[in-house]
Amino acid sequence: MKKISMKDIARELNTSITTVSFVINGKSAEMGISPATEKKVRDLIKKRGFNPNSAARILRTGKSKTIGLIVEDIGNYFFGNVAKIIEVEANKNGYSVFFSSTENNDDKARQLINKMRNSSVDGYIITATQGIKDEILKLKKENVPFVLIDRLIPDVETNYVILDNYLGSYNLTNHLIDNGYRKIGFISIYSEMSMMTEREKGFQKAIEDAGLPAQERHVLKVNFSDSEEKIIKSMVKFIKANPQLDALFFATNYLGVMGIDALQKCHLKIPADIAVVSFDDNDLFRLLSPSITVAAQPIKEIAIQSIDLLLKVIKKEQKQSMTVGEIIKPQIIIRESSPKRKK
């Protein structure tokens, strides 16, 4: 019942552990193992179903061939699919992926980074939470390979792959303006995260560039941590208090979903009574009737760029100290919720 080891293989073949190890690690040629010996070893390994113990290998080499992926919420459409693509891409390169969700909680994020560190991950892909600046600085100081995705830590230079939130928001707002909307409500959450502040800046800039008066910028912010019910209530209040609005811009997809609910409660029809656009796509927006215009995150591109960048750093093709930032362009997908305005 005991697990079989290299020693067992070596003994059975009257050879040394060294030889077995060389064969397993594909160093037969390099180390001059004869083809006959190599075959003997390979055959027995297959016959016995031997698999090298990775704890021993990690302990010895300090490399685990594992990367740690820390996301906000693996149950979420965006992160779940990013995770899936990263895993496939990592596997192609001989790496496994360890993932875990922070739920946007600083303590959880810190614990995860530490725990993965102890498991000797070779590198990280991290969606940062707001308060983990110190941990990130420590990783940097200790020269551990990592790349930040989705959001940055203010004032910290790191490798990153993020969306151009400013541009996406600017273009999405412009799309509304081009189609004749003038009184656009912007609904977002209270947040210091760059992704959220950039989205608001892009919106404001587009309004400004179009020469629309400042009074026509209507912004509602809600608390991320409030219940869905409470958020919808405050949206309803906002919508009723601003009957002049001809369009709504939701800064995230979950706000968009709640917003659609809120509009129904106000008996407003999309797009006849009011147009709607949202940042971040999801299945719902595509299949809803009317379907919703969005600034979409190219999931595949984000996932592949981040794992590729990380692997480069791990393999030292890219110096960790020379940080690289990839800024991905969002895709404006025009659907039924924001048609050219008639009047």
Place this chain on the structure above:
Amino acid sequence: MKKISMKDIARELNTSITTVSFVINGKSAEMGISPATEKKVRDLIKKRGFNPNSAARILRTGKSKTIGLIVEDIGNYFFGNVAKIIEVEANKNGYSVFFSSTENNDDKARQLINKMRNSSVDGYIITATQGIKDEILKLKKENVPFVLIDRLIPDVETNYVILDNYLGSYNLTNHLIDNGYRKIGFISIYSEMSMMTEREKGFQKAIEDAGLPAQERHVLKVNFSDSEEKIIKSMVKFIKANPQLDALFFATNYLGVMGIDALQKCHLKIPADIAVVSFDDNDLFRLLSPSITVAAQPIKEIAIQSIDLLLKVIKKEQKQSMTVGEIIKPQIIIRESSPKRKK
């Protein structure tokens, strides 16, 4: 830059590695370490930021405090959320979770099981693919703790947590019959998996128990691997060929989503022209207008039951040889797509 080890801590304190190890593992009392020594050790560990190397610990103990979660697709709503809950619950018990997606591919599933095996996971939660019977039998023979979720392997006795697919399907069909629908089309995929065959059986039994004639059972099966386009096409063909149908039962949520598309293409209104129900909930069904009646999987219950069962087996509170099966009752959620029939 070198990582700090127990040896370093011991040396700096003029004590032995043994003492440090006992403190770290909370065995001070049991082993009679003096409180003073214990405090000294704890303080230095904190000061130096020491973390025990888990590869060494795993190698020594053979336990990794890690469980492997093998799902069909981590990017999918159901599995993503199951994974999240399992992770939280495992963490509470001091375990980490390693997850990975099979994409319903036998080879991938086999590789994952083996790879996790080498990483010394203490147990598995697995959504089986069709062809991995041998691997499952091997785990069983070698007494590795595992539980199957979502689907079973025919003729293999294991621990499992599954949905009562038969009952869900039976009840969902009955709901249609109760509301006056008589000519119900059942749309499913070709599959030997118990979950799919049970769903069909439940449907057939409900029809039979209601005394509806056999001719009124209309079943369409499509290939899971076909393109969305192709599947929708065959649905359209089926719907047009059976204009007498007054309701459609989709056996999975992705079929339901495609089906809604197909009905639109046929210019049929839900529920005025035809009622719709689907197995498996998702966000879309809830928010769509009209919203769709479903047999929902209680995600939280499934996740918690499976991790609890696995932990019991790992901790030997439950013998692996005495298999336990938890059968979770689906929840019928009645929405707008299947109202009482007028006429």
Place this chain on the structure above:
DNA sequence: CTGAAAGCGCTTACAG
């Protein structure tokens, strides 16, 4: 109360 030492299963520099 505490320490010296074996051993988990590998990799690899060194020796022949």
Place this chain on the structure above:
DNA sequence: CTGAAAGCGCTTACAG
């Protein structure tokens, strides 16, 4: 071409 042996960082039975 191949082998003996050190050492990665822990845990734990044993000794005192």
